[in-house]
Amino acid sequence: MSSLTEFCNWLADTSASHLFQEVLWIVPAAQSIHILAIAIAMSALLMIHLRSIGVLAQDQTRIEIADRFLPALWVALPVLLATGSILIVAEPARSLRNPAFYWKMGLLLLGIVITLAYARPLRRDPSWWDNLTGRRQFASGIAVTSLLIWVGIVFCGRWIAYVSPF
């Protein structure tokens, strides 16, 4: 038996796992909070990156928009981690043996890195992305890529239910 299988079996046998499976409202509640946290994260990211592309809020600077919406993302991510963990513990094999789950985690890592790649220079110098045409275009590229990644994360999340486990 592979170590992953052993780990899933062990996790499924913990009292936490039994609790989450037996108290019927826990998993749907965790999923609902997970969805609401995604809503907060996605809308915050959209505001930041659509401003970056120049679609909205041109009357606000990049740093003003980032300062307003990045905190929402940093609140949403721990909530996603906590609720996601409940879902994993409740049914370990469902996610830990699913390719879609690992795609989701990979994209999540990428998404966070790209968001930081945009935010870090901005914090040091609020006009950094605007100073050169090349940088402005790169910021737009980051914005589009980031949005595609987060859309991918949402899709992968839903597809966990449909992709066959390995």
Add this chain to the structure above:
Amino acid sequence: MLEDTLTTLENLPLATAIREEGLWFPWIESIHVLALVLVVGFILIVDLRLIGVASKKRGVAQLTSNALPMTWGAFAVAVISGSLLFISNAASYWDNVLFQIKLVLILLAGVNMFAFHHLVAHDMSGWQTPDTTPTLAKAAGAVSMLLWIGVVVCGRWIGFV
């Protein structure tokens, strides 16, 4: 008569395809989830400002003008994808209590929004800070938040009931 309508809907070629062709439902459902998180996300941005918790330095009118077009766009996608999901199993969804409650909550959210825009929001351009935002506007924001959280919860529970 209603049963006949629901059965007719279920028997549409499109509905049958969604129900029986393997990947249609997952794809449409994923689009529905994406659209709804955007709807709820943007509405939450405005509601949190109305109740004075977030975006406190931004006027409500400016915030709304940023968020509203995308909210409506996402809502349209949510309705279309939701309708496609619905027809694939019309009778069964129609009988589902959580689905019924979800529709009622969406309707109430619409009523709340209508009331807000037409009865409360005449002088929205003056609501530059939480202090200058009327109490009724805050109430509308709070009601909106509760209703949409309810929509998400009911939507998730449809699959469990």
